[in-house]
Amino acid sequence: MAEAALGLGSNLGDRVGHLVAALRAIETIPGCFRVRSSSVYRTRPWGKTDQNDFLNLCALIETDLAPLDLLAALKGIERDLGRVERERWGPREIDIDILTMDGVTLESDVLTLPHARLTERLFVLMPLAEIAPGLMVNGASVKEMARALEAAGRPDDCVLDADASATIRAAFAA
Numbered sequence: 001m002a003e004a005a006l007g008l009g010s011n012l013g014d015r016v017g018h019l020v021a022a023l024r025a026i027e028t029i030p031g032c033f034r035v036r037s038s039s040v041y042r043t044r045p046w047g048k049t050d051q052n053d054f055l056n057l058c059a060l061i062e063t064d065l066a067p068l069d070l071l072a073a074l075k076g077i078e079r080d081l082g083r084v085e086r087e088r089w090g091p092r093e094i095d096i097d098i099l100t101m102d103g104v105t106l107e108s109d110v111l112t113l114p115h116a117r118l119t120e121r122l123f124v125l126m127p128l129a130e131i132a133p134g135l136m137v138n139g140a141s142v143k144e145m146a147r148a149l150e151a152a153g154r155p156d157d158c159v160l161d162a163d164a165s166a167t168i169r170a171a172f173a174a
Contacts, residue, residue, distance in 0.1 A: 001062045002102035003035070004070060005132060007115070007124045009095045011045065011054040016164050018081055018094040019057060020171045025077040026061060026096075032070070035060040037172075038127035040164035044157050046121060047089030055164055058099070058127040067101055071111050074098065099124060100137060114138070122149045122158040 006026070010018040019040065027034050037059040045051045063070055074096040081094045099115045106113040114137045118124055125146035128135065133143035150158070 001064050002104070004061050004063055004067075004101040005099040005128055005135065006059045006061060006074070007056065007095075007097045007099050007128070008059065009043075009054045009056040009123070010093060011052040012091050012093045013082075015055040016040070016167050019055060019164075020168055021081055022077055022094050022096055023059060023168070023172070025080065026059065026074070029063075029065070029070075029073045029077075031064040032073070033062045035062055036131050037168070038130040040161045040168060041123060041127055041158050042161040042164070043123035043159075044154075045089070046123065048087065051091045054123065055161060056123045056127060056158075057168070058124065058131060060131055067098065067104055067106055067111060067113060068108070070101075071098055097124075099128065100135065119145055120149075122146065122153055125149060126158050 008019055008022050023034060023037060026032055038057045040055050040057045043054045043056050045054060078094050078096055083093045097115055098113060099118050101113055104113050118137060125142050129143040129146040133141060135142045
């Protein structure tokens with residue numbers, strides 16, 4: 001089993017509902033087990049900025065799937081939850097990215113591990129630092145990278161959403 005870090009985000013429709021449904025669907029992938037999830041963060045859009053704020057979280061899973069098989073399963077979940085491919089960095093119902101996978105370095109047409117822009121994205125680093133602060137990427141811990149990006153950005157670029165976090169915790173408390 002390998003540990004994989006996933007990033008999830010939504011900025012269309014029932015954003016919290018999409019995140020809950022995605023986490024539940026991930027738990028149904030044969031060979032995948034959700035270890036823990038971060039709180040939810042409300043974040044400004046990145047890349048294409050004229051769209052709704054995102055809700056983002058990260059999850060750690062244990063899996064015996066190969067990286068490309070895991071990616072295929074996650075893309076299937078996105079389709080099942082109604083994701084429509086639009087423009088790059090545009091609005092989306094749900095987005096699920098593989099951020100890292102236990103010591104795997106991979107560069108292909110469909111997947112790069114660690115994620116190619118992980119170190120540039122506060123909306124990934126903050127929730128990931130919450131659940132895996134010692135995780136090292138490119139020689140630095142995600143916690144250190146999150147602090148540096150947070151200090152360099154605007155204070156409201158990525159903020160904890162306590163209400164969305166409580167809703168998601170409640171959905172999995174039963």
